Amino acid sequence: MPTSLIILIIIVLxxxxxxxxxxxxxxxxxxxxxxxxxxxxxxxxxxxxxVASVKQYMQHEKSLLEEVTKLRAxxxxxxxxxxxxxxxxxxxxxxxxxxxxxxENYPELKANENVMHLQHTLHEVEEQISAARRAYNQAVTDxxxxxxxxxxxxxxxxxxxxxxxxxxxxxxxxKNVDVKELFS
Amino acid sequence: MxxxxxxxxxxxxxxxxxxxxxxxxxxxxxxxxxIVGIFLTVIAGVAAYSLQGFYEFVLFATIALGGIAYKFLVxxxxxxxxxxxxxxxxxxxxxxxxxxxxxxxxxxxFENSRLFEKPDKxxxxxxxxxxxxxxxxxxxxxxxxxxxxxxxxxxxxxxxFQGLFVVADFNKHFSGETIVLPDTxxxxxxxxxxxxxxxxxxxRDELIKxxxxxxxxxxxxxxxxxxxxxxxxxxxxxxxxxxxxxxxxHPVSISFVGAHIYMAISYNKDLFExxxxxxxxxxxxxMEYVKTLHLAISIVEELKLNQKLWSKR
Numbered sequence: 001m002p003t004s005l006i007i008l009i010i011i012v013l014x015x016x017x018x019x020x021x022x023x024x025x026x027x028x029x030x031x032x033x034x035x036x037x038x039x040x041x042x043x044x045x046x047x048x049x050x051v052a053s054v055k056q057y058m059q060h061e062k063s064l065l066e067e068v069t070k071l072r073a074x075x076x077x078x079x080x081x082x083x084x085x086x087x088x089x090x091x092x093x094x095x096x097x098x099x100x101x102x103x104e105n106y107p108e109l110k111a112n113e114n115v116m117h118l119q120h121t122l123h124e125v126e127e128q129i130s131a132a133r134r135a136y137n138q139a140v141t142d143x144x145x146x147x148x149x150x151x152x153x154x155x156x157x158x159x160x161x162x163x164x165x166x167x168x169x170x171x172x173x174x175k176n177v178d179v180k181e182l183f184s
Numbered sequence: 185m186x187x188x189x190x191x192x193x194x195x196x197x198x199x200x201x202x203x204x205x206x207x208x209x210x211x212x213x214x215x216x217x218x219i220v221g222i223f224l225t226v227i228a229g230v231a232a233y234s235l236q237g238f239y240e241f242v243l244f245a246t247i248a249l250g251g252i253a254y255k256f257l258v259x260x261x262x263x264x265x266x267x268x269x270x271x272x273x274x275x276x277x278x279x280x281x282x283x284x285x286x287x288x289x290x291x292x293x294f295e296n297s298r299l300f301e302k303p304d305k306x307x308x309x310x311x312x313x314x315x316x317x318x319x320x321x322x323x324x325x326x327x328x329x330x331x332x333x334x335x336x337x338x339x340x341x342x343x344x345f346q347g348l349f350v351v352a353d354f355n356k357h358f359s360g361e362t363i364v365l366p367d368t369x370x371x372x373x374x375x376x377x378x379x380x381x382x383x384x385x386x387x388r389d390e391l392i393k394x395x396x397x398x399x400x401x402x403x404x405x406x407x408x409x410x411x412x413x414x415x416x417x418x419x420x421x422x423x424x425x426x427x428x429x430x431x432x433x434h435p436v437s438i439s440f441v442g443a444h445i446y447m448a449i450s451y452n453k454d455l456f457e458x459x460x461x462x463x464x465x466x467x468x469x470x471m472e473y474v475k476t477l478h479l480a481i482s483i484v485e486e487l488k489l490n491q492k493l494w495s496k497r
Contacts, residue, residue, distance in 0.1 A: 028410075035411045131415035138393050139410070 018155045025143040029164060032139045033082060036132040040075070040089055043096075043125045047072045050118050054099070057109050061102045068095045086167055089129075096122065133167040140164045185316070185485060186277055191474045194276045195269075196465075202268045203464050206261075213261050214460055220253050258460060265458035266310070273473060274312055277481050281314035288324040293351050297446035298363055299437045300344045303328035308349075310456045316481060317490040323350040323480045325455045326448075347434065347451040350480050354416075354445040355489050360408035361389065362416050364425070364438040367404045396422045402429060403438075416440050424487050432479055447483065451476075 051065050058065065075088050100119060109115045144163050147156035186194070195203075228246040232239055266285040274283045288308025295302055308326040315321070326349040329341045370378030383391045388406040392413045399422040407413035417425075429436045437448045455476055459469045484490060 032410055127418070128411075128415055131413075131418070132411045134395055134414045135410040138395060142393075 015155070018152050019159075022146055022152060022156055022159060022161065025139070025146050026161065029136070029139045029143050032132065032136045036129070036136050037085065039125060039129045039132050040085065043092070043122065043129060044072050044075050046118060046122055046125065047092075047096075050099070050115075050122070053112065053115050053118060054103065054106075054109055057106050058099075058102060061099065064095060064098055064102070068092065068099065071095060083165055086165060089133075090168060093126075093129075137166040140166045185482065188474060188478050191273065191276060191478060192470065195273065195470050195474055198276075199269060199272060202272075206265060206268065206458075207464050209261055209264065210458070210460060210464060213257060217254065217257055217460065220257065221250065224250050224253070258458075261460075262458055265464075266456065269458075269464075270310065270456050270473065270477075273477055277477060278314060278316060281312055281316075281481070284311045284313075285309055287311045288326055289322060289349050289351060293322075293444075293446070294326065294328065294349065296441055296444075297349075297351075297439050297448070298361055298441055299365070299439050299446060299448050300328060301330065303344050304331040305329045305341070309454075312477075312480070316484040319353050319355075319484045319489045321350065321352040321481070321484055323348060325349075327454070343452070345448055345450060346453065348447075348449040348455060348476065348480055350447040350449075350483055352445050352447075352483055352489055354440060354443060355491060356416060357443075358412050358416055358440060360412050362392075362405065362407040362409075362413045362440040363388065364403045364405050364417070366435045366437060367400075367402055370401070370404065394422065395419075396426075399423075399426050402426060421487065428483070428486055445483075445487070445489070449479070 047068055051069055055065060071088060071092050075085070075092070080088075100122070103109045103115065103119065143161075146152045147161045147163065224246055228242055232242045235242065263285070270285070271283045274281050286309055288306070288311050291306050294300070294306060306326065306328050308324050311322070311324040313322040325347070327346045328344040330344050332340050332342055334340050367378075369381045372378065373381060382404050385391070385406070389408045390406065390410065392405040392407050392410060394400045394403075394405055394414075394417065396419060399417075403425075405413060405417070425436075425438060432449050435450045437450075439446045456473060458464070459466070462469050464470070
């Protein structure tokens with residue numbers, strides 16, 4: 001076999017490997033985003049219940065409750081892009097966080113079993129969302145690295161792959177819960 | 185739960201009369217061992233001289249005989265030591281704990297942990313079982329071995345794992361398997377080659393890259409599920425595991441399989457055995473018993489396994 005043919009075969013093989021690894025990375029991102037999405041949905045499903053349970057007590061936070069309801073309606077619209085979902089998630093996280101802080105000011109709510117149960121469920125869903133977000137960010141980082149680094153970046157630009165955005169991890173999530181602070 | 189210093193106090197104060205008695209036994213025993221040792225060596229020398237050859241055989245026979253004699257000599261002392269020192273120590277940490285000197289964590293748990301390959305022989309002792317703050321925990325000394333055949337067709341045994349093996353309930357629900365192993369490849373071969381080797385490990389599941397650089401440096405993580413691995417290994421837990429690893433000062437492997445957390449701490453020696461040639465009152469000797477026991481039982485508190493999520497209550 002002539003040497004040129006061998007070289008050609010090797011080049012084709014390398015190109016195929018590069019192509020496959022890029023596709024695998026893109027699919028990994030999509031795959032994990034699906035699980036982020038499921039968890040986000042779980043949380044959106046909790047919102048109407050939560051709003052209904054706390055509405056009559058929380059007169060001062062009416063605008064906050066309305067905002068959450070509005071955000072949920074927005075999130076339920078079809079054909080949202082991944083980027084829009086990511087930015088909606090950030091807003092919902094902070095709005096729900098404020099509601100949960102506000103609940104602390106209402107002894108009636110803290111004594112309400114339904115609200116407490118919702119709060120714990122929400123907490124658990126948040127943990128799952130946080131895990132899914134972290135997994136997504138890692139997958140996106142791998143993907144972004146591949147499309148920007150030599151040699152796969154040439155292939156990626158031919159395949160028209162674009163950078164994807166990551167979730168901003170909320171700083172409070174990184175901190176450990178300070179039990180002392182909760183009781184003071 | 186009692187702290188290490190409280191336990192050290194307990195060791196030197198409450199156990200002092202027992203230790204004094206044991207210390208006498210120990211001295212007698214060490215004298216006897218030395219005498220038997222000298223006796224055997226002399227016999228071996230005479231045998232080798234009169235046979236004028238067969239040196240390998242004589243050496244082998246002497247070592248085997250010495251081993252049997254040693255086991256026979258220390259047997260009673262070991263039992264006495266475990267019952268009057270290790271058992272009270274375990275009870276001092278938590279009175280509800282059960283201690284059995286002759287059994288070990290079952291093969292089922294060892295294999296189920298997915299941390300090591302299936303052993304051909306699993307032995308161990310010093311089994312402790314009980315509940316700490318409502319969390320089931322059990323641990324023991326374990327020695328897992330694999331049978332190999334060398335080129336001459338002879339069986340040889342190699343160690344897969346030797347050390348402390350702990351099983352406890354985990355506080356979160358999960359369905360897959362997540363395994364955390366000491367990162368040997370990346371520290372030996374460097375980041376790029378090490379990482380490549382790890383991601384091509386056929387025996388393991390998907391490689392997970394964690395977003396905690398310090399944790400990632402010490403450990404390599406494999407899991408059946410990218411998201412679940414991060415659900416289990418939250419930032420807080422990663423930090424705690426890292427602290428635990430530094431505290432234990434030995435290689436630690438951790439796995440999360442079927443509602444349990446498994447931890448294997450490799451000491452590469454039999455633990456909780458009485459010292460024979462060093463005094464039991466020696467601070468270092470005492471600290472080793474106390475620290476090792478405390479380390480295993482403190483897992484519940486250190487990793488906050490008692491803070492269960494709502495759905496697990």
